[in-house]
Amino acid sequence: MTKPFAIGGSILRVDLTQSTVTIEPTAPLNERFPAGMGVNNWLLLDGTPVGKEPLDPENPLIFTTGTLVGTPTPTACRMTISCKNVMTGGFGSASAGGNFGPELKYAGFDHIVVTGRAQRPVFIDIVDGDVSIVDAADLWGETTWEAEKRLRAKIDRPTLELLSIGPAGENVAASACIMVNRTRAAARCGVGAVMGSKNLKAIAVSGSGALEVADPQGFMDACLDVQRHLMGNETRKNLRKFGTPSSFGGWNDKGSIPVRNFQETQIDAEAANAITTAVKEKRYIEKAFGCFSCPVLCSQFQRVKEGPYAGTRGEKIESQNYWDFGGKLGISDPAAVLALSELCARLGLDNTNATNPIAWAFECFQRGLLSADDADGLNLEWGDVDVVLELLRKIAYREGIGDLLADGSFAAAKKLGRGSERFAIHMKGQDLAEEMRVFKGWALAIAVAERGGTHTQGGPLTERMDLEPELSMERFGIPTAFDSTNYEHKADLVVYYQRFHNLLEITGICFYATYWSGLHTIGPEDVARLYGLATGDKKTAAELMMEGEKVLYLQKAFNMRHTTFDRASDYPPERMMSEPATGPHAGERLDRADWDRLLDQYYDLRGWDRASGKPTAENFRAVGLPELA
């Protein structure tokens, strides 16, 4: 059978308990579900037994890439990793850029499904269709950087891409991520802990194949056209110069970053200036890098040459790193933020899920609920870099108080009690990354996200854009897309971006090249054009957006099967409702009555049951997923 256009062609299944490898074609599942993320979600739903804890060896850990990954589609490099969420018990996923996804497809695979638990630490070595499970006892205990370095020294092949976990994953910290190419973190949901629970240290892949597309010359021309358009865009130019931290000042100016465990929403002018000046001056930036097939180049290599953090170096610092360390923990020294980020990358820690429980502990200390005696003698003072460095290490190795913090703030507060539960800021059990009080559509997307608190499943950025209402009508059919504190029509906006984000996950295109972060970049019509030329499937933009809708239903189905989430699970943390924002929107908060109406509107748009927040069997059939009805 001829391989369909643009895809790798096969699903790789590795059972680490039985030490077996099987390979099957992807095509039958691609006919039933949206490729990439959609099939990944189905494999997760189909392969996860009911009633097992997230770290049970039977549960699968599933890797995929997008349909357009491996082609010159600008920025199409993303991979998605799915599992039962360690923090919520529901749907879990994490995404990363880099080079692994393309190489996996060149090796002929669209998905890797890992089940079981190896008796000893191993890594999976993929050389086209030749797959081995290899002893990795010598790598266990090593950081992600050291592990990849050793693997590169050991494996001599013309092309080689790697992903790995660090000590945090080995010790099954819920905040453990999977590091791709040592610089890109697949973060959230405890994906690194699931990998560690399987005794799987790393995956290596080398692919000698090539991807064919339906209309080679037409596709090349379209890709180059989009690339040139992107490179002429002002926002993309800023991303290339400064990376995503270029937006940090804007977020803070709007009073919408988490500060001191979400007690406030804006850091003071002096602290903000320390960070934004370093960003604008490009003080530590040596060079801009791109992920595979990306002309945007938002990944700056940075090096600290002097001061207490001299020697710190690394790539891909995000605006969110400054929220996590600068905002939530009160650290305003940008060099310290780089050092803390480097440590997280080495230990294999997800910045957000690692810093939230630390912020919770700091607030408990501030309020006298935790003492230095409870914290291995550490004084948990806001802004103390050395204490944070030590706590990150303790979390990764589950030492002392690190063992308490390693399961996230929700679990830690349940263990500690003493009224500390109020200060665990989470959605559905997963630590929260985002401030929610000011932007109402943003807040809705985060609250209803199936993976538990994330802006990457429908969070609109339009509310930060100062654009004309006419453009809002033209693009979204609503007048309020740019109106930050208005609740009206925000459910429509969130549904739009949920579908669009999922479509991007289906294709592997990076959000930063698209309508998500700028309205003059890649939109659904562009995606449809590239998708059609590559795959030969001439779906319209509207039809592809509904493929994104199916992806959401697959996630919803997982949560309906494995959790008790209901309408109550879609309410934001109490702090967002009862404690007002600081900064320019001082006094702003999420109002319960407004939220009630917003949720009704959101469920109504899909015809879901208002009381439970769940789809009906008819909803599943109508969206084209009768097997889930």
Place this chain on the structure above:
Amino acid sequence: MPTIETRNDRCAACNLCVLACSFHHEKAFGRRGASIDIVKNEREGEVEIVILDDPQTGRRACDGCVNEEAALCVTWCPVGALLAREN
């Protein structure tokens, strides 16, 4: 046939040149079908562009995109790290 000159200091390791090159040779997208390797050291932020000119490696040697209007890797590079020099 033009020779491709490289500027490692500019290269952003995006591999778009590799994809353009594999398209030139195979009308398909992969790394092994290309005559360019991008070798990146993430730890030090360094990168090396390797233009393959020896068919003995089992890989295709660079032919300077003889049948194309211009060298595709040069056209596709978003940072000017590749230049075509006519011999």
